[in-house]
Amino acid sequence: MAGLPGVASGVPAIEVSGLHKEFRGLRGGRRVALHDMNMLVEAGTVHGFLGPNGAGKTTTIRSLLGLIRPDAGEMNIFGHEVPRDLRSVIQNIGTVVEGAQFFGNFSARRNLRMLATLAKVRSTRVDEVLELVGLRDRAGDKVKGFSLGMRQRLAIGATLLKEPLLLILDEPNNGLDPAGIREIRDLMRALGDGGVTVLLSSHQLLEVQQVCDSVSIVAHGRHVVTGPVSDVLATAARGEVLVRVDEPQTAAGLLRDAGMTVTTRPDHLIVTDVDDPARITQLLARRRLYVSELTPLEPDLEDVFLELTGTAPGATEAEGELARGNEGLPSYAPQHAPTPALPGRHAAPDEPQPVMAGDVPGMDLRDEANDLLDQTIGAPPPFRGEA
Numbered sequence: 175m176a177g178l179p180g181v182a183s184g185v186p187a188i189e190v191s192g193l194h195k196e197f198r199g200l201r202g203g204r205r206v207a208l209h210d211m212n213m214l215v216e217a218g219t220v221h222g223f224l225g226p227n228g229a230g231k232t233t234t235i236r237s238l239l240g241l242i243r244p245d246a247g248e249m250n251i252f253g254h255e256v257p258r259d260l261r262s263v264i265q266n267i268g269t270v271v272e273g274a275q276f277f278g279n280f281s282a283r284r285n286l287r288m289l290a291t292l293a294k295v296r297s298t299r300v301d302e303v304l305e306l307v308g309l310r311d312r313a314g315d316k317v318k319g320f321s322l323g324m325r326q327r328l329a330i331g332a333t334l335l336k337e338p339l340l341l342i343l344d345e346p347n348n349g350l351d352p353a354g355i356r357e358i359r360d361l362m363r364a365l366g367d368g369g370v371t372v373l374l375s376s377h378q379l380l381e382v383q384q385v386c387d388s389v390s391i392v393a394h395g396r397h398v399v400t401g402p403v404s405d406v407l408a409t410a411a412r413g414e415v416l417v418r419v420d421e422p423q424t425a426a427g428l429l430r431d432a433g434m435t436v437t438t439r440p441d442h443l444i445v446t447d448v449d450d451p452a453r454i455t456q457l458l459a460r461r462r463l464y465v466s467e468l469t470p471l472e473p474d475l476e477d478v479f480l481e482l483t484g485t486a487p488g489a490t491e492a493e494g495e496l497a498r499g500n501e502g503l504p505s506y507a508p509q510h511a512p513t514p515a516l517p518g519r520h521a522a523p524d525e526p527q528p529v530m531a532g533d534v535p536g537m538d539l540r541d542e543a544n545d546l547l548d549q550t551i552g553a554p555p556p557f558r559g560e561a
């Protein structure tokens with residue numbers, strides 16, 4: 175937590191509680207994007223933010239960064255209430271906005287040097303960052319010759335210049351090929367190992383399983399489950415064991431007689447709710463049926479994701495319809511006190527209010543927050559052609 179005055183150790187990097195956001199449709203209807211969204215990201219972890227399309231990931235991230243104003247809920251970043259205190263923490267947040275652009279005819283190093291100068295970052299940081307994002311060997315090459323993955327790493331590098339404690343990435347793998355995805359994955363892990371907290375919004379279950387320490391799964395604008403990846407996986411563990419044995423039909427009968435649940439497959443058996451797999455071998459060996467394979471089946475995040483998001487209650491997809499309540503939530507979903515209103519929203523009229531661009535119809539929602547973000551690093555220069 176060094177570098178963030180006033181933040182005690184043990185303070186979560188991100189806390190979101192009871193976040194609610196409705197968007198107004200063109201015909202006056204409403205679309206509920208967030209319905210009682212909750213999230214907890216411990217400092218120093220790589221946290222996956224996983225959910226199907228339209229689950230509310232981007233809306234949550236945009237709310238955290240002050241880009242849109244939620245209707246209700248509380249958000250804290252490193253213990254600072256946002257958006258009210260966003261200015262106090264924005265220096266410590268790095269985020270890659272979609273389509274970060276660079277001067278194509280300048281080298282990676284020159285692009286970063288310009289940004290470092292604008293942001294008053296020490297110049298030696300540029301080569302440190304190039305090393306961090308794995309571009310040291312390509313530092314002198316023109317950016318226009320970079321692959322999408324390299325550009326994405328450079329964009330992340332740009333945000334690392336100011337040494338953020340928290341990096342928020344919304345689908346950083348969009349449009350990348352498998353090699354690019356792997357590059358970003360390795361970078362995320364390296365940053366996490368270096369103590370940076372990373373919030374990684376993603377559709378890619380395998381990526382989250384491989385990279386993240388913990389995960390929040392969301393669906394229909396609601397939090398479904400949060401925890402260390404291993405714990406979340408354990409929620410789906412059903413003690414399944416794959417058994418390969420001669421005479422599978424006879425073996426299945428014996429195991430069923432012993433009270434086990436058995437599914438027969440063409441060349442093996444799946445035995446469910448097995449506390450001790452050794453019991454299977456013992457039971458079968460007594461009848462001279464010898465097991466050639468006994469493999470406990472680990473659930474993967476895809477199983478959990480499909481199970482949890484498939485059973486989560488759905489908010490409306492159609493404009494004009496309001497989200498339903500909490501009925502039917504899986505029992506492991508946290509129950510929360512009634513959603514508090516965002517502090518400041520009902521304050522006296524003369525009390526200073528956080529300026530939210532969303533307050534002004536037709537105005538670019540991002541003005542205020544982008545100004546804040548730009549102050550921290552300087553806006554990236556536009557991409558200047560392929561001359």
Ligand SMILES: Nc1ncnc2c1ncn2[C@@H]1O[C@H](COP(=O)(O)OP(=O)(O)OP(=O)(O)O)[C@@H](O)[C@H]1O
Nearest residue numbers: 197205206207225226227228229230231232233234
């Ligand atoms: N500006 C907006 N106006 C109206 N509806 C919106 C707006 N932004 C988001 N929504 C709606 O809110 C819901 C949540 O969208 P959001 O982009 O947060 O989901 P997401 O989880 O990030 O999805 P994806 O993975 O597809 O990006 C969706 O139904 C979306 O259509």
